[in-house]
Amino acid sequence: MWSLCMAVALLPLGVADAxxxxxxxxxxxxxxxxxxxxxxxxPQVGFSTINGEAEWNVYTPLLTVAHANGxxxxxxxxxxAIGLPKVTNRGKTYTLKLRKGLxxxxxxxxxxxxxxxxxERALKLNWGGxxxxxxDIKGALAYQSGKASSVSGITTNNATGRIxxxxxxxxxxxxxxxxxxxxxLVPSTTPMTAESTKLPAGVGAYVIKNVVPNQSFTLVKNxxxxxxxxxxxxxxxxxxxxxxxxxxxxTAEQDVLNNRIDVLDPNFAISPSxxxxxxxxxxxxxxxxxxxxxxYIFFNTKIAPFNHKSARVAVTEAFDRGAITxxxxxxxxxxCFVLPEEFPGxxxxxxxxxxxxxxxxxxxxRALIQAAHxxxxxxxxxxxxxxxxxxxxxxxxxxxDGIGFKATLKTISPAIYYPTTANPTLNIQTxxxxxxxxxxxxxxxxxxxxxxxxxxxxxxxxxxLDDPKVQATLMRLGGQxxxxxxxxxxxxxxxxxxxxxxxxxxxxxxxxxxxxxxIDVKETIFNQKYLSDxxxxxxxxx
Amino acid sequence: xxxxxxxxxxxxxxxxxxxxxxVLSLSAPLVAQYVAHTGPNDEHITATIxxxxxxxxxxxxxxxxxxxxxxxxxxxxxxxNGRDILVRLLYGGRASLAVGFIAAAITxxxxxxxxxxxxxxxxxxxxxxxxxxxxxxxxxVILLAIAIGTVLAVSGITIGPIxxxxxxxxxxxxxxxxxxxxxxxKPVRGQVLVIRKREFIDAxxxxxxxPRRIMIREVVPNVATSLAVFAPLMVANSILxxxxxxxxxxxxxxxxxxxxxxxxxxxxxxxxxxxxxLAPGLMLxxxxxxxxxxxxxxxxxxxxxxxxxxx
Numbered sequence: 001m002w003s004l005c006m007a008v009a010l011l012p013l014g015v016a017d018a019x020x021x022x023x024x025x026x027x028x029x030x031x032x033x034x035x036x037x038x039x040x041x042x043p044q045v046g047f048s049t050i051n052g053e054a055e056w057n058v059y060t061p062l063l064t065v066a067h068a069n070g071x072x073x074x075x076x077x078x079x080x081a082i083g084l085p086k087v088t089n090r091g092k093t094y095t096l097k098l099r100k101g102l103x104x105x106x107x108x109x110x111x112x113x114x115x116x117x118x119x120e121r122a123l124k125l126n127w128g129g130x131x132x133x134x135x136d137i138k139g140a141l142a143y144q145s146g147k148a149s150s151v152s153g154i155t156t157n158n159a160t161g162r163i164x165x166x167x168x169x170x171x172x173x174x175x176x177x178x179x180x181x182x183x184x185l186v187p188s189t190t191p192m193t194a195e196s197t198k199l200p201a202g203v204g205a206y207v208i209k210n211v212v213p214n215q216s217f218t219l220v221k222n223x224x225x226x227x228x229x230x231x232x233x234x235x236x237x238x239x240x241x242x243x244x245x246x247x248x249x250x251t252a253e254q255d256v257l258n259n260r261i262d263v264l265d266p267n268f269a270i271s272p273s274x275x276x277x278x279x280x281x282x283x284x285x286x287x288x289x290x291x292x293x294x295x296y297i298f299f300n301t302k303i304a305p306f307n308h309k310s311a312r313v314a315v316t317e318a319f320d321r322g323a324i325t326x327x328x329x330x331x332x333x334x335x336c337f338v339l340p341e342e343f344p345g346x347x348x349x350x351x352x353x354x355x356x357x358x359x360x361x362x363x364x365x366r367a368l369i370q371a372a373h374x375x376x377x378x379x380x381x382x383x384x385x386x387x388x389x390x391x392x393x394x395x396x397x398x399x400x401d402g403i404g405f406k407a408t409l410k411t412i413s414p415a416i417y418y419p420t421t422a423n424p425t426l427n428i429q430t431x432x433x434x435x436x437x438x439x440x441x442x443x444x445x446x447x448x449x450x451x452x453x454x455x456x457x458x459x460x461x462x463x464x465l466d467d468p469k470v471q472a473t474l475m476r477l478g479g480q481x482x483x484x485x486x487x488x489x490x491x492x493x494x495x496x497x498x499x500x501x502x503x504x505x506x507x508x509x510x511x512x513x514x515x516x517x518x519i520d521v522k523e524t525i526f527n528q529k530y531l532s533d534x535x536x537x538x539x540x541x542x
Numbered sequence: 543x544x545x546x547x548x549x550x551x552x553x554x555x556x557x558x559x560x561x562x563x564x565v566l567s568l569s570a571p572l573v574a575q576y577v578a579h580t581g582p583n584d585e586h587i588t589a590t591i592x593x594x595x596x597x598x599x600x601x602x603x604x605x606x607x608x609x610x611x612x613x614x615x616x617x618x619x620x621x622x623n624g625r626d627i628l629v630r631l632l633y634g635g636r637a638s639l640a641v642g643f644i645a646a647a648i649t650x651x652x653x654x655x656x657x658x659x660x661x662x663x664x665x666x667x668x669x670x671x672x673x674x675x676x677x678x679x680x681x682x683v684i685l686l687a688i689a690i691g692t693v694l695a696v697s698g699i700t701i702g703p704i705x706x707x708x709x710x711x712x713x714x715x716x717x718x719x720x721x722x723x724x725x726x727x728k729p730v731r732g733q734v735l736v737i738r739k740r741e742f743i744d745a746x747x748x749x750x751x752x753p754r755r756i757m758i759r760e761v762v763p764n765v766a767t768s769l770a771v772f773a774p775l776m777v778a779n780s781i782l783x784x785x786x787x788x789x790x791x792x793x794x795x796x797x798x799x800x801x802x803x804x805x806x807x808x809x810x811x812x813x814x815x816x817x818x819x820l821a822p823g824l825m826l827x828x829x830x831x832x833x834x835x836x837x838x839x840x841x842x843x844x845x846x847x848x849x850x851x852x853x
Contacts, residue, residue: 250810272605272622273814323587327622329605385791387810388605391622394797398585398623408709409796 047128059184059202091170098161170479176439237538266511292437312501318365345490382431546843553839560832567635587624634799642781648719653726661734691792774837
């Protein structure tokens, strides 16, 4: 159903088909894009959605996802590998073969051993998605903790290009994990240190140059890439894409609206004051796209007060999702389950603590807090120092104060928000977060509640949750294909997590897309994993 | 001095402006309780006001807040969180003025101690204090305040048995009070260097007064007039710096209101809810002009060569 809706919604915008669109292609030129922030562009360091957008066309992994709109964009396709992996040993061994004749953007030949090096580099540099590797690949944890000199689960043969990956247990989503840009191959000669300005070479349509951390960078076409002719992987239209950061959404949006900048990154939150203007003055180049993401409040279950279920339930009861939807200018579909609407495994049951549109039960929540002797407990709420997250944080603080907590708000720069809140040593009690599906499997969301995701320095499991029931289900379902019985078990888990109120799910976001009148909007692609596909941008033929 | 100030209409007008701002700010709890019936941090995002065809959302479905109603509730409109701008404006005034006065008091106290000690004792103590003041002076005041504010806004500060939590009003007041010290301490030191050579100081020494007593009983009273001129200027500067820091998110921390953070929060909605920026901006201008104008009047009144110009 979801896919059908997406297909219908995106039909007028066209679906990527490199050969079919040849007649419309407009090559060359320079475009500009404005971003709200970006992390380190070293592929084995940054893990944000914004980084993924920029790196998708720069660091091609062995497998990648189709450059297509809607559900077609979640399809795994070969990247630098010849074909999809051969899965043997009951799902525990993946064998791939590297394409021949590939070269990095610096001219070095690509070898099978570069994959092993890339994984090792991602582990050593604590790449944001390293928990995926640690929980799946044999020997990844031992390598990261310094107990082994290489990842024992990966063997490569440079002569044949054969790459074998052995898993700890079967994981049906492992092919999707291999599509992360963090596993985009880099040469084995790359330093084992995080690079902020002199980035590693990659294999992709573009090369990242002129990086000024937190300010700007440029994607320049990689002249070598076109001759590899990788099926389904575009070579890009523009010669150059200049990206810059503007932390003020209003000026960023006005710059694109007035054609001073060509593309507004979908990670921006559209300012309410501009919505009617956009709808009237830029209707052909502005739209909001439902995404497979979730916006939620995490509760650290290891420390007070949210180690008490009644504290979490009380907040859930008192929270008004309608208020948050308004703060987000309508760019949120309210919900209560971890998995977004129509996502496989999403619960079909009603929300356990009342309808999402129901009025908040403040008196009931206050009674719960009193009964648990938690009245007056101090709570620090973490959020990003950017609109609308600061306003959302302020609303959350008012909810906590209203039910008897003594809440304070802590806002930090968006550029460091996610790595900071994932640091378990800071003992962060609660905060706002969002996550976008990386692949169409419930594990993409549930790794955020998986105890195996907790590492000493970086824990995407911000709840620090280690619930035996959740853990047992994740261990059991992690490797299985999404058959009806498996989906039913995921649904049960989704219900259980909502009942335990491990997260306060606010809803599922919609992302804005806004282009200048220089960009051929009909040809642009919005990918579910990497959002705006920079390789699809082309100038309007005049 | 009082007679001279009372004859200075400009100073009196400015003082009156500031007085009005201060009284309005002090009346915040009364306005909140008896007029607007809401607190500064109370959110009414999904609430409506009016009835029948006049019923309106406080915040629309696409996040646009209500404009001025010119009535008891939402007199100046609401912000994006459905909070009453007037109530926040008045509470924000309390925060801004409190920070301004506390910071000015910190600056004047510490600057007097350091300036008098450096100028009176001279020698190595003077050299150390002057170098530290030079270092602070050389660093742009707003950047220094941001740097200190960013560190302390996250963790708070503990000095001996005293702990100031992140989010406390004292934190921005202390930061602003400290970064302004050189601007007062250096002129005070210069004045003390002159005073210490005066004959009456020699006389007190001959009488056997201890250096500490000389400083307290003889030197400080002689720099008091300068401090009286500095005081309103420091209050004005501190209010402005607090607004700047709060605008940048390192002063008074949200959700507590201050004029600076109200401007920062309202700026993204300026085209649809301009009162969210204009109202705190105007209050800020009024407060600063009021204090500065009055301070200038004090300076004129204390200036032995100055005369009140006939009008």
